[in-house]
Amino acid sequence: MSGLAITRLTVRFGGLTAVRDVGFTAAPGRILGLIGPNGAGKSTLLNCISGITRPSAGSIRLDGTELAGLSMHRIAARGIGRVFQHPELVAGFTALDTLRAGCHRDLHYGLLAELFALPAARRQEAAARHRALAALDAIGLAADADRDMALLPYGHRKLVDLARSLMAAPRFLLLDEPVAGLNDAEIDRLADMLRELRDVRGLGIVLVEHNMALVARLCDEVVVLDAGRVIAHDVPQAVLRDRAVMAAYLGEAPADA
Amino acid sequence: MTGRRLLLPLAAALLALPWGVGGYVTYLLTLTFIYALVAIGMNLLTGLAGQISLGHAAFFAIGAYATGLLTQRGLLPFPLALLAAALLSTGIGALAALPALRLRNLYLAIATLGFGTVVQKALFEWRGLTGGGAGLELAPPHIAGLVLNNGRALYYVALAVLALGLWCAGNVARMRTGRAMLMLRDSEIAAGTLGIGIARFRVAAFALSTFYAAIAGGLYAYLVRYINPESFGLGLSISFLGMVVVGGLGSRAGPVLGAVFFVLLPEAFRGIKDAPGLVFGLALVLAMIFLPRGLAGIAPRSWRLT
Numbered sequence: 344m345s346g347l348a349i350t351r352l353t354v355r356f357g358g359l360t361a362v363r364d365v366g367f368t369a370a371p372g373r374i375l376g377l378i379g380p381n382g383a384g385k386s387t388l389l390n391c392i393s394g395i396t397r398p399s400a401g402s403i404r405l406d407g408t409e410l411a412g413l414s415m416h417r418i419a420a421r422g423i424g425r426v427f428q429h430p431e432l433v434a435g436f437t438a439l440d441t442l443r444a445g446c447h448r449d450l451h452y453g454l455l456a457e458l459f460a461l462p463a464a465r466r467q468e469a470a471a472r473h474r475a476l477a478a479l480d481a482i483g484l485a486a487d488a489d490r491d492m493a494l495l496p497y498g499h500r501k502l503v504d505l506a507r508s509l510m511a512a513p514r515f516l517l518l519d520e521p522v523a524g525l526n527d528a529e530i531d532r533l534a535d536m537l538r539e540l541r542d543v544r545g546l547g548i549v550l551v552e553h554n555m556a557l558v559a560r561l562c563d564e565v566v567v568l569d570a571g572r573v574i575a576h577d578v579p580q581a582v583l584r585d586r587a588v589m590a591a592y593l594g595e596a597p598a599d600a
Numbered sequence: 601m602t603g604r605r606l607l608l609p610l611a612a613a614l615l616a617l618p619w620g621v622g623g624y625v626t627y628l629l630t631l632t633f634i635y636a637l638v639a640i641g642m643n644l645l646t647g648l649a650g651q652i653s654l655g656h657a658a659f660f661a662i663g664a665y666a667t668g669l670l671t672q673r674g675l676l677p678f679p680l681a682l683l684a685a686a687l688l689s690t691g692i693g694a695l696a697a698l699p700a701l702r703l704r705n706l707y708l709a710i711a712t713l714g715f716g717t718v719v720q721k722a723l724f725e726w727r728g729l730t731g732g733g734a735g736l737e738l739a740p741p742h743i744a745g746l747v748l749n750n751g752r753a754l755y756y757v758a759l760a761v762l763a764l765g766l767w768c769a770g771n772v773a774r775m776r777t778g779r780a781m782l783m784l785r786d787s788e789i790a791a792g793t794l795g796i797g798i799a800r801f802r803v804a805a806f807a808l809s810t811f812y813a814a815i816a817g818g819l820y821a822y823l824v825r826y827i828n829p830e831s832f833g834l835g836l837s838i839s840f841l842g843m844v845v846v847g848g849l850g851s852r853a854g855p856v857l858g859a860v861f862f863v864l865l866p867e868a869f870r871g872i873k874d875a876p877g878l879v880f881g882l883a884l885v886l887a888m889i890f891l892p893r894g895l896a897g898i899a900p901r902s903w904r905l906t
Binding site for chain 2: 414415425435458
């Protein structure tokens with residue numbers, strides 16, 4: 344029962360079925376790639392797991408506990424982290440603010456303690472600030488702490504965004520095209536980070552990605568979606584050689600797999 | 601840091617001011633402090649959480665009537681009545697607004713507008729309690745045996761409450777609730793997937809803002825000492841929203857500057873024959889065109905909340 348198990352998941356938007364009877368299990372300590380052409384239902388699937396979209400049928404279980412139907416923050420509280428394709432900016436937030444916002448669930452003081460800046464609130468805020476600075480340091484962006492997020496280079500923003508979702512110590516991390524818009528050096532850095540999360544922290548990672556070279560070298564297994572259905576589920580080398588998969592990509596050969 | 605260095609002389613000037621100006625100016629300044637309190641609360645709701653209310657005159661009114669009635673009937677001393685009235689108003693606000701809190705932006709604005717109308721109507725009709733359209737006259741309040749029977753006393757009370765209100769709002773803005781509200785404003789899905797309860801923090805923002813409005817209402821009741829449902833209409837709700845926008849959404853000094861703009865500027869234009877409203881309206885338009893970030897946009901960076 345361990346892991347993130349998706350069973351017969353279906354999502355309909357009016358007459359359109361975006362996800363149809365999808366099932367697979369993501370295990371802790373593994374990176375599962377989720378690939379497929381545009382419109383295959385990859386992001387919808389991630390949105391379902393995060394609670395942004397309600398599934399029409401099927402179940403999403405984390406270590407046996409049903410997540411489908413819970414609200415976003417409860418799903419997050421159970422250990423599902425999410426990184427969006429484009430970092431969601433908050434006007435005026437610095438990198439440090441962004442990471443402190445990620446500490447939200449670790450702050451337990453009440454509203455009165457907050458209004459009057461009581462010692463409990465100050466202490467916990469100081470701890471959160473300390474953790475946020477340490478996290479920035481760990482991704483090599485300590486110098487960006489007090490810079491406005493909107494003014495950071497895109498690659499830095501994506502790293503901060505990833506670091507933010509890690510502040511809540513998730514057990515599974517859902518990433519939507521984490522390397523889109525990054526240069527080669529930044530892609531390598533992000534790949535190293537994800538490997539470390541998998542190997543050192545034992546995190547389970549679900550990765551939606553179009554960069555096949557990255558999928559091939561990073562993923563332990565790959566699920567291929569087409570028109571809302573799973574058409575393949577195997578190790579990357581097998582999947583990327585699969586004829587049906589290539590046909591789904593309209594005959595496009597993967598760039599350098 | 602410019603803001604910090606200005607603070608001490610500013611505080612000294614505000615403390616000395618009632619002794620150097622006439623009773624009417626003292627009254628106007630007290631009114632400014634009271635409106636600024638409402639605006640500080642509205643800033644948490646609108647500037648931080650991104651929600652618009654067109655019904656805050658109702659919470660101001662509930663605060664005014666409840667404070668007045670509780671003290672007048674000898675149920676509670678003035679400071680406790682102020683607090684009780686604010687809690688009552690917050691409770692009513694939370695109950696009435698809970699369904700509305702599922703709404704967003706303009707939809708919430710229209711729902712709160714409806715709430716404001718209902719409250720004003722209720723104050724008119726519930727004559728046994730509120731005196732209806734005849735209004736409610738109030739004797740000067742007491743604090744710890746002291747009768748606050750002159751304008752200066754209430755000026756200092758309002759100034760102290762304003763200072764406390766500013767400090768508390770500043771604390772909220774830079775801590776957990778403030779960050780959560782800002783995240784809600786700009787990205788609900790990012791907030792939700794970080795574990796921030798969307799409904800909970802939207803209610804918190806609304807409740808905090810109604811608390812501020814009600815405290816201000818209680819002070820207002822004893823500033824004017826005669827309250828009437830007429831004083832708490834839609835025009836006032838719109839002015840409260842106007843103060844936050846003109847002052848600068850999400851800035852610390854903004855609500856205060858906005859209150860100054862809305863109370864003192866019309867006074868400055870009173871001398872203009874026949875057209876004070878016209879000139880004030882024009883000033884409002886010009887302020888929005890030339891200061892899109894509000895009056896606080898010209899204030900030092902250290903005064904900004906975010």
